[in-house]
Amino acid sequence: MQIKDVLLNEEKKAVKTFLNHFNLVYEDDIDLTLVLWEEDTLVATVSAAKNIVKCVAIHENFQGKGLLNHLMSTLIKRLNQRGHTHLFLYTQPEHVALFEMLGFKKIVESMNLSFMEMGGNIETALNELREAHELTKRPKGAVIINANPLTNGHLHLIREAKKHHDHLLVFVVSEDRSFFPFDARFKIIEESLQDVEGITILPTKDYLVSYATFPKYFLKHESTIKKEHALIDVLVFKQYYMKIFNITDRYVGDEPYSPMTNTYNKTMKQYLNGDLHIIERKSIEDTPISASTVRKLLKHQSVDAVSKYVPKATMRFLQSPQGEAIIEEIRHREKRH
Amino acid sequence: MDKPIMTGSLESSDCLITLYETDTPIIEVDTIVHDAFHDHILHLIKDVLKHYDLEHLSVRIQDKGALDYAIKARLKAAIEIYEDDSNG
Amino acid sequence: MARSYLFIPANEPRMLQNAYVFDADAIILDLEDSVAIEEKHEARHLAKSFLKDYPKDTARTYVRINTQADWLERDLACLQDLDFEGIVLPKMTLKMWETYEKTALKQGFHKPVIGIVETPEAFFELDAIASIEQIEGLILGAEDLVSGMEAKRTLEGHEILYARSMVRMACAKHHILAIDTPWTNLEEAHLQKDITHAITLGFEGKCAIHPNQVPVINEAFAPSKATIDFALRVMKKYEETSSMRFSLDGQMVDKPVLQRAEDTLKKARFYGLLKEDRS
Numbered sequence A: 001m002q003i004k005d006v007l008l009n010e011e012k013k014a015v016k017t018f019l020n021h022f023n024l025v026y027e028d029d030i031d032l033t034l035v036l037w038e039e040d041t042l043v044a045t046v047s048a049a050k051n052i053v054k055c056v057a058i059h060e061n062f063q064g065k066g067l068l069n070h071l072m073s074t075l076i077k078r079l080n081q082r083g084h085t086h087l088f089l090y091t092q093p094e095h096v097a098l099f100e101m102l103g104f105k106k107i108v109e110s111m112n113l114s115f116m117e118m119g120g121n122i123e124t125a126l127n128e129l130r131e132a133h134e135l136t137k138r139p140k141g142a143v144i145i146n147a148n149p150l151t152n153g154h155l156h157l158i159r160e161a162k163k164h165h166d167h168l169l170v171f172v173v174s175e176d177r178s179f180f181p182f183d184a185r186f187k188i189i190e191e192s193l194q195d196v197e198g199i200t201i202l203p204t205k206d207y208l209v210s211y212a213t214f215p216k217y218f219l220k221h222e223s224t225i226k227k228e229h230a231l232i233d234v235l236v237f238k239q240y241y242m243k244i245f246n247i248t249d250r251y252v253g254d255e256p257y258s259p260m261t262n263t264y265n266k267t268m269k270q271y272l273n274g275d276l277h278i279i280e281r282k283s284i285e286d287t288p289i290s291a292s293t294v295r296k297l298l299k300h301q302s303v304d305a306v307s308k309y310v311p312k313a314t315m316r317f318l319q320s321p322q323g324e325a326i327i328e329e330i331r332h333r334e335k336r337h
Numbered sequence B: 001m002d003k004p005i006m007t008g009s010l011e012s013s014d015c016l017i018t019l020y021e022t023d024t025p026i027i028e029v030d031t032i033v034h035d036a037f038h039d040h041i042l043h044l045i046k047d048v049l050k051h052y053d054l055e056h057l058s059v060r061i062q063d064k065g066a067l068d069y070a071i072k073a074r075l076k077a078a079i080e081i082y083e084d085d086s087n088g
Numbered sequence C: 001m002a003r004s005y006l007f008i009p010a011n012e013p014r015m016l017q018n019a020y021v022f023d024a025d026a027i028i029l030d031l032e033d034s035v036a037i038e039e040k041h042e043a044r045h046l047a048k049s050f051l052k053d054y055p056k057d058t059a060r061t062y063v064r065i066n067t068q069a070d071w072l073e074r075d076l077a078c079l080q081d082l083d084f085e086g087i088v089l090p091k092m093t094l095k096m097w098e099t100y101e102k103t104a105l106k107q108g109f110h111k112p113v114i115g116i117v118e119t120p121e122a123f124f125e126l127d128a129i130a131s132i133e134q135i136e137g138l139i140l141g142a143e144d145l146v147s148g149m150e151a152k153r154t155l156e157g158h159e160i161l162y163a164r165s166m167v168r169m170a171c172a173k174h175h176i177l178a179i180d181t182p183w184t185n186l187e188e189a190h191l192q193k194d195i196t197h198a199i200t201l202g203f204e205g206k207c208a209i210h211p212n213q214v215p216v217i218n219e220a221f222a223p224s225k226a227t228i229d230f231a232l233r234v235m236k237k238y239e240e241t242s243s244m245r246f247s248l249d250g251q252m253v254d255k256p257v258l259q260r261a262e263d264t265l266k267k268a269r270f271y272g273l274l275k276e277d278r279s
Helices: A010-022 A067-081 A093-101 A121-130 A152-162 A182-193 A222-246 A259-275 A291-300 A310-319 A321-332 B036-051 B066-086 C014-018 C038-054 C069-078 C094-107 C118-126 C128-131 C141-146 C158-174 C188-201 C213-219 C225-241 C255-270
Strands: A002-005 A032-038 A041-049 A052-058 A087-091 A105-109 A114-118 A140-145 A168-170 A197-201 A248-252 A276-279 B005-010 B015-021 B027-031 B057-063 C004-009 C025-030 C060-064 C087-090 C115-119 C135-139 C177-180 C205-208 C244-247 C250-255
Touching: A010 A032, A010 A041, A010 A052, A032 A067, A041 A067, A052 A067, A052 C255, A067 B005, A067 B015, A093 A105, A093 A114, A093 C205, A105 A222, A114 A222, A114 C118, A121 A222, A121 A291, A121 B057, A140 A152, A140 A222, A140 B027, A152 A168, A152 A182, A152 A248, A152 A276, A168 A182, A168 C205, A182 A197, A182 A310, A197 C213, A222 A248, A222 A259, A248 A259, A259 A276, A259 C038, A291 A321, A310 A321, B027 B036, B036 B066, B057 C188, B066 C038, C004 C014, C004 C213, C014 C038, C038 C060, C038 C069, C069 C094, C087 C094, C094 C115, C094 C128, C115 C128, C118 C128, C128 C135, C135 C158, C158 C188, C177 C188, C188 C213, C205 C213, C225 C244, C225 C250, C225 C255, C250 C255
Parallel strands: A052 A087, A140 A168, A140 A248, A168 A197, A248 A276, B027 B057, C004 C025, C004 C205, C025 C060, C060 C087, C087 C115, C115 C135, C135 C177, C177 C205
Antiparallel strands: A002 A032, A032 A041, A041 A052, A087 A114, A105 A114, B005 B015, B015 B057, C244 C250
16 A cells, blocks of 8 residues: 555546545635555545545445555654644534544544644643743633724724723734735734733634635535634634633624624524623724725726725835735735635 | 754654753643553653753653653654754 | 565554564565655654564564665665664665665664665666675565566566566575565455466565555465475475485485475474474
8 A cells, every 4th residue: 555645636536536425525725635555546635735634435345444544654754844733623513532542632622523633732832832921810801803904994903992991902813815914914903002001912823713714525505604704703702712711701803794794793693692892893984994994906007096094004014015916916816715 | 052952753653753942841742552551661761861961951752652672762863863963 | 584665664663563563574664766855854764663662572674765876875774783684675786786885884784685676777687686795685676677678568477578587586585575566556366476477486575555464465475284294294204204316105305305394494483384383
């Protein structure tokens, strides 16, 4: 038996057909696929998109021989070579035992989905983050923003939330899947909030992921996928972030025009109940201010067009060489989440 | 060390070793065998690190029932990679 | 002396720990083809640790090393001062031997060597290879040889008949072990047939690439009960007559027959097939 990389289209096709037997779909963002072959028989396959392990399947006739362990070990080492030491995996709850055998640990579980990790531990990571910022045990409020880029809408949400709390935590999504890189997003927020007392700005670390990263390959209906994504996100927030940082209330902006954010907020409301507060989004001339509105303006109009929607720090960044390059990218790329 | 060093595997009777640098060194033992072996494996790892004067390094071991000879071999293989990297 | 030589991938603890439970007469820890390039380093450490710390068994233990000069050097370096029978050197030719010998000398490495002859070149210098003092036996490597010839490996084995005969003859001439090629198909009936070819030509043992092949090989290469009984009778009669020439069951027994009977009993004893109280 031999482990091979999937390099040719023909091989990729073979993997897709194989996965179909298991009701799994090969996802577009996969950047590494390994296959275990016995002569011409595809025995097992594993894939990864960056640090997320996906599309794991093994032929019925070859199960129970430890072959997946062999394949997974090779994948883990290859991902380590690529700098991905902390790995994540989404699977159905009935397969949790199998992946525990393969070295993964469960983070949270919903009815349909389990979220697992390897090479890191959520409690350790969040406790370290809490200690690094010398956060006290006092109750806190929290907002989580991607800020791609930061708008006056975000600032409005933060100020509204702050009214109810001595101490507010502003989590910035760490995941780098946005036009504006994490470092830039974080710095703009720091600059914009530097004169506000009682706010701590933190990275979310790797646990709260965007919808783009969320795997869809074994969930059939798009509405289920959206709900599951929201659910996992909320469970992680509730079971770990709220507990470890002693967060009592979470604040989100309403999003009347985005069905996706709506689903998300609804799911969150179900699980957080009175701990969740939806703040009305700030509008200018009846246009609610959101990061996507700002990106749309940047795509079609000049930089000055966004000045009334964003704070000075965002404006300064947009006019910097790095900002100009990003605007160029927005103008040339197809619509992206 | 620019990235952690990994040796071994998750196959039965083997173990996956991750050798890495942290500010405060930790040894993490995750084993499928009885708890009694947990301390045994911990001591085994400490002894090897001490022998190479590398107690400042962190080790994570995901053990799938490896015998001592295999654990030692996997750890030594990782240490040798570390030393080669450090010297060259 | 061994009937079966079982290859064990050196980087798989599960296989290593079971190496001795399959009753192979010899095991070959493999650092070469069954170990992926990126795992060579780990495999060396594991093989070393295994040979050093894992309890020994009666089976003879060999290590197949890599032939690429720098790997060969590292393989031998890691095998220094360990207790095992000898080296299995693949792709054996006089040139390969030169490389091996130079490295072994430099490292002060002294072990018997079994060469695998598996390239067309080797068959034009087989006599010279078999005459090398440290060479304790030769393995025919049919898979690589056949692909080197751009031929096809078949169950009938016509494609390797010449090579097989050559190996047997070179080993007979220089009194070293003649070990037959592994059979890579796991079908037992096919293995049986391939073994028959080797036994007909006088091979004394065969490589196994799977534990399931071991009992089949052991049984086939062991002297049969009839052969052992005949040898016992020959020796008994020899003791009685104290003559090198006598008749037994109406057949003439002379020196070569006596010699064969002695060899048979030696093998039978070694493989545990002889209850001493029978003689």
